Amino acid sequence: MSTTFKTQPRYKRILLKLSGEALMGDLGFGIDPKVLDRMALEIGALIGIGVQVGLVIGGGNLFRGEALSAAGMDRVSGDHMGMLATVMNGLAMRDALERSNIRTRVMSAIPMSGIVEHYDRRRAVRDLKDGDVVIFCAGTGNPFFTTDSAACLRGIEIEADAVLKGTKVDGVYSADPYLDSTAVKYDSLTYDEVLDKKLGVMDLTAICLARDHGMPLRVFDMNSPGVLTRIVTGEKVGTLIE
Numbered sequence: 001m002s003t004t005f006k007t008q009p010r011y012k013r014i015l016l017k018l019s020g021e022a023l024m025g026d027l028g029f030g031i032d033p034k035v036l037d038r039m040a041l042e043i044g045a046l047i048g049i050g051v052q053v054g055l056v057i058g059g060g061n062l063f064r065g066e067a068l069s070a071a072g073m074d075r076v077s078g079d080h081m082g083m084l085a086t087v088m089n090g091l092a093m094r095d096a097l098e099r100s101n102i103r104t105r106v107m108s109a110i111p112m113s114g115i116v117e118h119y120d121r122r123r124a125v126r127d128l129k130d131g132d133v134v135i136f137c138a139g140t141g142n143p144f145f146t147t148d149s150a151a152c153l154r155g156i157e158i159e160a161d162a163v164l165k166g167t168k169v170d171g172v173y174s175a176d177p178y179l180d181s182t183a184v185k186y187d188s189l190t191y192d193e194v195l196d197k198k199l200g201v202m203d204l205t206a207i208c209l210a211r212d213h214g215m216p217l218r219v220f221d222m223n224s225p226g227v228l229t230r231i232v233t234g235e236k237v238g239t240l241i242e
C-alpha cells in the first residue's frame with residue numbers, strides 16, 4: 001500500500017485580492033519588498049499544489065480616488081491615478097513572483113501597450129490552466145469602482161471557485177476593529193447580512209456582484225504566515241461570506 005502526503009487543494013482556481021495598503025508593510029507609503037517576497041512565496045506554494053491563481057492588487061498604498069477628491073482633485077482624475085497605482089503594484093508583484101521562478105502575466109483593464117497586456121478573458125483562462133499566475137490590474141477600467149469590485153468581476157469571469165480577500169484585518173467584524181475595540185469577529189455571514197449590517201470591510205457593489213453570481217468570498221489577514229495554503233486546503237480561516 002502506498003501512502004501519499006501531497007496536500008489536496010479544496011479549490012482548483014482562485015481569485016486572490018491583496019490589499020494595496022498591506023503591501024506597504026511598516027512603511028508609510030509605497031511597497032515593502034519584504035511583503036512582496038513573502039506573498040510570492042505563499043503564492044508559489046499554491047502553484048506547487050496545482051491551484052490556479054488570478055490576482056487583483058489594490059492601490060491604497062499609493063493613491064485612492066476618494067482621498068484625492070477629498071483633497072480637492074477632480075474625482076475621475078483621482079480614480080485614474082488609483083487605477084494606475086494598481087498597475088505599479090502589479091508590476092512589482094510580477095517582479096517578485098518571477099524572481100521566485102513563478103511564471104506571471106500582467107493584464108490591464110486599460111490598454112497600456114509596451115508595458116502590460118490588455119485584459120483578455122479567454123487568454124487569461126488559458127494562462128491560468130498553464131499554471132501561470134495572472135495579475136489583473138487597473139481595476140475594472142472605470143472610475144467610481146474599487147479593486148474589490150474588480151476582484152469579484154474577474155473572479156466571476158474566470159469562473160474561480162472563490163474570491164479570497166487578503167487584508168490587514170483577520171476577518172469581518174461587527175464594526176471596523178481599528179475604530180471599535182468591542183467589535184466581534186464573524187466566522188461566516190450571508191451576503192445579505194453584510195449588506196443589511198453595512199459591514200465596511202468590502203464595498204457593497206462587490207458584495208452585490210458576488211451575491212448575484214453565487215461567488216463565495218473569504219476575508220482573511222494576509223500577514224498570517226502560511227494562510228493561503230491553509231485556506232485552499234480547507235481550513236476555516238477568517239470570515240466566509242456566501
Ligand SMILES: Nc1ncnc2c1ncn2[C@@H]1O[C@H](COP(=O)(O)OP(=O)(O)OP(=O)(O)O)[C@@H](O)[C@H]1O
Binds near residue numbers: 173
Ligand atoms: N466590519 C468590518 N470588519 C472588518 N474590517 C472593517 C470593517 N469595517 C471597516 N473595516 C476596515 O476595512 C479595511 C479593509 O478594507 P479596505 O477596502 O480599506 O482595504 P483593502 O481593500 O484591504 O485595501 P486597499 O484599498 O489598500 O487595496 C480594514 O483594514 C478595516 O479597517
Ligand SMILES: O=c1ccn([C@@H]2O[C@H](COP(=O)(O)O)[C@@H](O)[C@H]2O)c(=O)[nH]1
Binds near residue numbers: 060063081139142145
Ligand atoms: O475599478 C476601479 C478600481 C479602482 N479604482 C481606483 O483605484 C483606487 C485604488 O483601488 P482600491 O480598491 O481603493 O485599492 C480606488 O480608490 C479608485 O480610485 C477605480 O477607479 N476603478
